[in-house]
Amino acid sequence: MNRTDIHLLDLPVEILLKILKRLNNMDVLYSLIGVEGLDLLAQDDIFTNTLNFVLTDNGDYYSINEPILNRFCNDILPRIQYNVRSLYLETTTMDHILRAGVYPNLTKLKIFKFHENFLLHFGTDELLFRYNFKKQITNLTLVSDYGGKVGTLDQTTNVFIKLLDFFENLNYLSCIGSSVTGNPVLSFVDLPLNTFVSSNLTKLCVTVDSFGDCLRLLDGRLNQLSTFIVIIINAKDYSSMEFNSNVLHHLKCFSLTYESLTNEYDNQVAPLLHRMCNLQDLTLYIQIDKRNRLVDGIQLENDILIHFANHPVTLSNDDIQRTFSNVKFGQVGCSMNYVNESDITYHVFSLPFKFDRIRFIGNSFTNTIFKDVTFLCVFDWIPFEHEFFVRLARCFPLLKTLIIVNCKAQSTDSAKSKHDNNGPFEVVQYLHLTSLEFGRAHIDYVEQMLNESKTRLPCLTQLWIDYHQLKTVTNNFTRDATRLNCINIEELDFHSGSDHDDSDDHLIIAQSKDFHVYFPLLKL
Secondary structure, eight states, X not given: OOOSOOOGGXXXXXXXXXXXXXXXXXXXXHXXXXXXXXXXXXXXXXXXXXXXXXXXXXXOOOOOOHHHHHHIIIIIHHHHTTTOOEEEEEHHHHHHHHTTOOOTTOOEEEEESOOHHHHHHHHHOGGGSOTTHHHHOOEEEEEOOSSSOOOOHHHHHHHHHHHHHHSTTOOEEEOOOSOGGGSOEEOOTTSOTTSSOOSSOOEEEEEESSHHHHHHHTSSTTTTOOEEEEEEOOOOOOTTSOOOOOXXXXXXXXXXXXXXXXXXXXXXXXXXXXXOTTOOEEEEEEEEOSOSSOOOHHHHHTTTOOOOOSSOOOOOHHHHHHTTOSGGGOSEEEEEEESSSSOEEEEEEESSOOOSEEEEEOTTOOOOOOTTOOEEEEEOSSOOOHHHHHHHHHHOTTOOEEEEEEOSOOOTTSSOOTTOTTSOOOOEXXXXXXXXXXXXXXXXXXXXXXXXXXXXXXXXXXXEEEHHHHHHHTTTTTOGGGHHHHTTOOEEEEEOSSSXXXXXXXXXXXXXXXXXXXXXXXXX
């Protein structure tokens, strides 16, 4: 085939579609609508069904400045409005885009970067969502992907009550974003049964203040709910309050994340699980405090009624995993750390691990690859030797935040010099770690993490540390071995690990040329 005069329009439609499918939908629309011969092709449902104007959670990005936005709103959206079924928007451009067309077939809205002003504005101005969306929208997702304020508890709750009232046929509502700290927190404990009511809603994803709010949402007001994903922020005792305890026949999928330590597992969580008679998918992330019996596979298998004997007995990870031998549990991971004979820090989880954070794991954590975990707190009363940090880097390859809690000194031969001829030495690399916190940590771990001959932290920008430990390990901010791991730090927070009076420290730092050279990017 030697022809050199073949043009794009000479290709069969099937080939053109395959080529265009590899491009961003927005690029196809912006570049080809109005081009003779390609205009109708660009208006195909393949490119106009879902329009994405934001940086989304799957990484797709379309940068939209004012001239581009104007062309979309004036020329493109009116021509394709009948094909649009999904819109992914940011609050800054949302109103302009929604008013550019009628969108009679729009059913799904995903709104990013909403904040307090947006929530409060919607509470008083329904024009943000035009009247024709009232019955159309069945799927609504609100994502706050930054850690800013999103309104007071009452204000935010009232807005979401209004949302559910406004969208009459909503069957999917999600208010869970990319960061727990940025999620809007709701509370329904003190609200009457006739608020936040829907006979259409089948899937709900929310963050609530307490377990009482979770019980309120399951008291019958959402009687068709089949999937409930809830994050609970605070541990509070509502055992004295009365809640509807009817069987939850429709609930098929339940995910519960408890952000705080709770000692109400037996009084609150277990009775709620008993009500879910038709449950098919259960995900629990619960930090249980002050419980003298382990929650194991046997207990879950027998309706959470059977547990280990209440006498001191040494159990291993394998002992616990064997209790999950029933195939319905799938693959299970386990970690047990003995603080003393009666106190155990204990984790059990299904694999693959579904969450982005783990708290208080110790030396005995399972050698599993936790590919989604970005936040980790390690705690033990047994020293963390160098090999522990090697395993940590291998098992948590995308770790961004690490908190170290351990007051025990490392052994003298924990981290041999890389020039030691007695055996190989592996330098630990945390390639994605941006935040490091030493909470009640022995100075050995400051040396372990900041000394580049032991650990490399190329992306570290935030450090929370005892000032005197940092000063000692860096040799008063002159030591070259720790300089490289500190050079990119932008935020530095000091805490005191002793009774030392830190009132003069800031003055010393302000006058220290070595300190400022050591942290050249520090935001003061």
